[in-house]
Amino acid sequence: MTAKQRTATALIIVLAGLCGAIWAGAPLSAAEIGDPVRGEILYRKCQSCHMVGPDARNRVGPHLNEVFGRAAAELEDYNYSKAMRRAGADGLVWTVEKLDLYIENPKSLVTGTRMAFRGLRDAEERRDLMAYLRTFSGSPRDIPESEPTASPRDPEVDAAILAIQGDPDYGAYLSSECTTCHQASGDDRGIPSIVGWPSGDFVTAMHAYKGKARPHPVMQMIAGRLSNEEIASLAAYFQELQVE
Amino acid sequence: MTIVTRRRLIGGVAATGVLLSAPAVLGQSRPKVVVIGGGAGGATAARYIAKDSKGAIDVTLVEPTRRYYTCFFSNLYMGGFRDFESTGHSYGKLASDYGVNVVHDWAIGVDRDQKSVSLAGGAELSYDRLVLSPGIDFVDGSVAGWSLESQTKMPHAYKGGTQAQLLKAQLDGMPEGGTVVVVAPPNPYRCPPGPYERISMMAHLMKQQNPTAKILVFDPKEKFSKMALFQEAWANHYDGMIEWVGGDFGAVEEVRPDAMEVVVDGEIIKADVCNVIPAMKAGVIAEKAAVTNAKGWCDIVPATLQSRADPNIHVLGDATNNGDMPKSGYSANSQAKACAMAVRAELTGSKAFPPKFSNTCWSLVATDDGVKVGASYEATEEKIAKVDGFISQTGENADLRKQTYEESLGWYAGITSDMFG
Ligand SMILES: Cc1cc2nc3c(=O)[nH]c(=O)nc-3n(C[C@H](O)[C@H](O)[C@H](O)COP(=O)(O)OP(=O)(O)OC[C@H]3O[C@@H](n4cnc5c(N)ncnc54)[C@H](O)[C@@H]3O)c2cc1C
Numbered sequence: 001m002t003a004k005q006r007t008a009t010a011l012i013i014v015l016a017g018l019c020g021a022i023w024a025g026a027p028l029s030a031a032e033i034g035d036p037v038r039g040e041i042l043y044r045k046c047q048s049c050h051m052v053g054p055d056a057r058n059r060v061g062p063h064l065n066e067v068f069g070r071a072a073a074e075l076e077d078y079n080y081s082k083a084m085r086r087a088g089a090d091g092l093v094w095t096v097e098k099l100d101l102y103i104e105n106p107k108s109l110v111t112g113t114r115m116a117f118r119g120l121r122d123a124e125e126r127r128d129l130m131a132y133l134r135t136f137s138g139s140p141r142d143i144p145e146s147e148p149t150a151s152p153r154d155p156e157v158d159a160a161i162l163a164i165q166g167d168p169d170y171g172a173y174l175s176s177e178c179t180t181c182h183q184a185s186g187d188d189r190g191i192p193s194i195v196g197w198p199s200g201d202f203v204t205a206m207h208a209y210k211g212k213a214r215p216h217p218v219m220q221m222i223a224g225r226l227s228n229e230e231i232a233s234l235a236a237y238f239q240e241l242q243v244e
Numbered sequence: 245m246t247i248v249t250r251r252r253l254i255g256g257v258a259a260t261g262v263l264l265s266a267p268a269v270l271g272q273s274r275p276k277v278v279v280i281g282g283g284a285g286g287a288t289a290a291r292y293i294a295k296d297s298k299g300a301i302d303v304t305l306v307e308p309t310r311r312y313y314t315c316f317f318s319n320l321y322m323g324g325f326r327d328f329e330s331t332g333h334s335y336g337k338l339a340s341d342y343g344v345n346v347v348h349d350w351a352i353g354v355d356r357d358q359k360s361v362s363l364a365g366g367a368e369l370s371y372d373r374l375v376l377s378p379g380i381d382f383v384d385g386s387v388a389g390w391s392l393e394s395q396t397k398m399p400h401a402y403k404g405g406t407q408a409q410l411l412k413a414q415l416d417g418m419p420e421g422g423t424v425v426v427v428a429p430p431n432p433y434r435c436p437p438g439p440y441e442r443i444s445m446m447a448h449l450m451k452q453q454n455p456t457a458k459i460l461v462f463d464p465k466e467k468f469s470k471m472a473l474f475q476e477a478w479a480n481h482y483d484g485m486i487e488w489v490g491g492d493f494g495a496v497e498e499v500r501p502d503a504m505e506v507v508v509d510g511e512i513i514k515a516d517v518c519n520v521i522p523a524m525k526a527g528v529i530a531e532k533a534a535v536t537n538a539k540g541w542c543d544i545v546p547a548t549l550q551s552r553a554d555p556n557i558h559v560l561g562d563a564t565n566n567g568d569m570p571k572s573g574y575s576a577n578s579q580a581k582a583c584a585m586a587v588r589a590e591l592t593g594s595k596a597f598p599p600k601f602s603n604t605c606w607s608l609v610a611t612d613d614g615v616k617v618g619a620s621y622e623a624t625e626e627k628i629a630k631v632d633g634f635i636s637q638t639g640e641n642a643d644l645r646k647q648t649y650e651e652s653l654g655w656y657a658g659i660t661s662d663m664f665g
Contacts, residue, residue, distance in 0.1 A: 173585065173597055174597075174600070176292065176581040176662075177578070177600055177602060179658065179662050180574060180577055180578065180655070180658055180662055181658040181659070182658060183657060183658050183661055184662075185661065187657060187661075188654075189653055189654050189657050190651050190654025190655070190657070191654030191655065217618070218604055218651075220634070221602070221618060221619070221632055222602060222620065224620075224632060225600070225620055225631060
């Protein structure tokens, strides 16, 4: 065993011990899990899909307020994958230990999860991230005021545009322009996955590119020439698509 | 003479074709599509036609190699950022998951009247629609003294496979402080930023293992793709290593592969490694099918990629003279989808929508330093015309450049799974 491996093993043992303590007795404070300040930076990897904080709502992924102690697939107003609902029914609860496993490699804990995230391999990074999330559980005590600039919001899209019913077949044809870069398998190396997105989020994001509120030049170009109907059709198609 | 005969023949067949075409398509069990070339254009077209017709069209892909090594990212291999095998892809899934009949052979002739393709192995394949995506071949004599026989001494490394390995081995084996000469191609050619990304990657490699080496570039062009971005990178990362000579002064009079010499403006330059990228034309099978124009490229109908010379043949990718789209893997993949939709519409009556074309070319200029250029296009009557575009800026910060590089890794994974399933 190298020194590094030894430390890692030691940490896992400590962590396992802590987990036993958490839900049995007094909950851990954030600082006992890891460094929430570093965790906030790591959280940027999550924020394109998940919201957390005072006005967090479900987006591509469920909001993460009060995630500790929550049963898998518990939120009523979020459309979970079949796999996640099955895990919830089987009794999966988000403890520090389970969340740690999930963040390390989502698909190894919940095969078939729609969360297209490759995972954080570094144990310390996972603890820091969980420490940050911990500050949003056990509310209202721990919820800090969110900074107005912390999580930039996309401009609101007109209700009439959001209400357009897209044609998923047309979306399937249009999607071939997307799959040159965004993989249909949901893999997200270097380029985010767009598989299984709720259509409202999809439409909002595409209009944010079209209006150049989001900065990416390739996406501004692609979205820039899509009509409202075309965006709705793509949204309808990608919402239905399941991770392979 | 041959051309006249061919025209007359086609004319004659066209007349009876009116009677024959309907039963010919309806009478047989499934309409047949033959795709020649399993690269960025051909593999994508075969996959999309098979996938979206759900078995209603019989798709055969003819490609001599069993593994396709992408030219894209071959420069990253040259720079030591990827291993060679990671640029290879098999046709296994096209056959097993999409039902494409993959035939590993060369197409050596196209009989447009009989609508059949002959293969080097002797087989004949008949088609209702032929898709040609053969990539490029080199123009004989465009660099005096160089021919295909010289490619082991002075590699082009501009087609996928062993040529890239050869050039890399030569660079790795170069004596300390040696000279690399790159002979850049005239327009139009595949991958406009390709030679310059390669020069960046050669310099990166030399900086690691042979820092006193020099790279001399002779270029018949006054300017090239992403020029300001490349020149910025060369000054920032490889100061003093690269000398680029362009325009009239960059014209090479002759190369002498046996002596490893390059003659420019009367001066004889000794090279330790010489990468000659000659002038290009459409892959020769397009010539044999007589669908090329006087300049050696294939004129196409923009919306469907049908050859202007024969509506039963569609041409994709580098082989086309399409208007504004550059010859890139991204473009070929984009055109293939428009073509697949048109072919299905013609053979099965499925719906055809107006095509959308786009392209982005990422280039890696140094570690974690990526740049990109791209545009969207639409089909007009006359050509595939540019609608809108963007390009990376000089002086961008390191975070953005790194993100651009990481994005290119995502694109590579995306396009190769879009081609091969
Ligand atoms: C160094 C370099 C870097 C590049 N980088 C990029 C990049 O970063 N991004 C990008 O988008 N593009 C890049 N490209 C360009 C890209 O490789 C080509 O534009 C793309 O491959 C064109 O696709 P195609 O289908 O026209 O031809 P190809 O991909 O070349 O495919 C043609 C296929 O046809 C086969 N073939 C030819 N003749 C016959 C025949 N008679 N019978 C049967 N089969 C035949 C060949 O074996 C080949 O597999 C790069 C190119 C080079 C050289």
